[in-house]
Amino acid sequence: xxxxxxxxxxxxxxxxxxxxxxxxxxxxxxxxxxxxxxxxxxxxxxxxxxxxxxxxxxxxxxxxxxxxxxxxxxxxxxxxxxxxxxxxxxxxxxxxxxxxxxxxxxxxxxxxxxxxxxxxxxxxxxxxxxxxxxxxxxxxxxxxxxxxxxxxxxxxxxxxxxxxxxxxxxxxxxxxxxxxxxxxxxxxxxxxxxxxxxxxxxxxxxxxxxxxxxxxxxxxxxxxxxxxxxxxxxxxxxxxxxxxxxxxxxxxxxxxxxxxxxxxxxxxxxxxxxxxxxxxxxxxxxxxxxxxxxxxxxxxxxxxxxxxxxxxxxxxxxxxxxxxxxxxxxxxxxxxxxxxxxx
Numbered sequence: 046x047x048x049x050x051x052x053x054x055x056x057x058x059x060x061x062x063x064x065x066x067x068x069x070x071x072x073x074x075x076x077x078x079x080x081x082x083x084x085x086x087x088x089x090x091x092x093x094x095x096x097x098x099x100x101x102x103x104x105x106x107x108x109x110x111x112x113x114x115x116x117x118x119x120x121x122x123x124x125x126x127x128x129x130x131x132x133x134x135x136x137x138x139x140x141x142x143x144x145x146x147x148x149x150x151x152x153x154x155x156x157x158x159x160x161x162x163x164x165x166x167x168x169x170x171x172x173x174x175x176x177x178x179x180x181x182x183x184x185x186x187x188x189x190x191x192x193x194x195x196x197x198x199x200x201x202x203x204x205x206x207x208x209x210x211x212x213x214x215x216x217x218x219x220x221x222x223x224x225x226x227x228x229x230x231x232x233x234x235x236x237x238x239x240x241x242x243x244x245x246x247x248x249x250x251x252x253x254x255x256x257x258x259x260x261x262x263x264x265x266x267x268x269x270x271x272x273x274x275x276x277x278x279x280x281x282x283x284x285x286x287x288x289x290x291x292x293x294x295x296x297x298x299x300x301x302x303x304x305x306x307x308x309x310x311x312x313x314x315x316x317x318x319x320x321x322x323x324x325x326x327x328x329x330x331x332x333x334x335x336x337x338x339x340x341x342x343x344x345x346x347x348x349x350x351x352x353x354x355x356x357x358x359x360x361x362x363x364x365x366x367x368x369x370x371x372x373x374x375x376x377x378x379x380x381x382x383x384x385x386x387x388x
Contacts, residue, residue: 060114201344
């Protein structure tokens with residue numbers, strides 16, 4: 046490889062293969078523990094859920110490489126921490142909200158309020174309309190590095206570092222559970238307890254939807270605390286405190302106890318509704334059944350030690366407008382006490 050073939054993305058340098066056109070889109074994936082020990086084509090499906098297994102096999106066969114530029118096979122077993130690079134032609138991507146509010150910034154970190162509907166990293170459909178692209182435009186390419194992620198439909202607090210040392214420090218804090226994370230969720234039903242804890246291990250389900258998680262005895266430890274803030278006629282506002290960091294943990298745990306998140310296409314409904322949504326063929330009846338266009342989950346606050354000053358920071362993202370409007374509508378449905386007239 047020529048010297049000019051070495052590029053930097055996130056926290057790793059990777060070599061651009063000679064056989065891949067330079068106008069292709071390179072997407073770098075790091076294999077998480079819950080995604081490890083599966084075939085490469087299945088790993089690709091888990092990262093790009095809109096993709097069929099046959100298409101993932103083709104991509105793995107022709108367009109997947111490790112970060113050194115070595116070509117990979119669809120049957121390769123991926124390992125924890127391994128770096129996989131996929132190269133794909135450019136595409137026309139859907140619109141997404143690109144307005145990002147800065148909640149806090151200094152010489153070491155940038156903390157943003159991510160809008161619902163904006164993916165964090167490039168996906169099978171999104172490249173320009175991503176948090177990473179918006180931050181690159183604002184601060185310069187790779188000037189800030191995201192230290193964790195949120196689902197596309199989840200809004201709220203997201204933290205990035207301005208250099209590799211601060212990024213590593215913050216990622217270590219996330220890995221060692223030193224970050225105090227709070228989420229708000231609007232759920233179906235009325236939990237009987239004001240506070241409760243769900244301790245239920247999670248693992249990937251063997252399902253055509255590659256990102257689907259489920260509760261299983263042989264899964265990875267997962268624990269979430271919940272506090273009911275408000276009960277309405279048919280819904281509740283709940284504060285969620287994850288004590289581990291598994292994929293979709295809050296969503297799966299709430300569905301597991303019978304109170305799925307409003308608008309959650311994957312865990313509040315049959316997964317076929319999720320497939321219909323990503324294929325753009327939801328019926329008006331299915332849309333109405335969701336009650337809210339996106340999953341009602343908001344990363345409310347993050348409390349952590351500043352990577353340089355060691356000062357304790359608590360960053361809060363205000364409740365989003367769609368949450369407030371939904372709760373207001375539900376409050377209006379609350380039965381009102383009868384007024385008696387006395388003569």
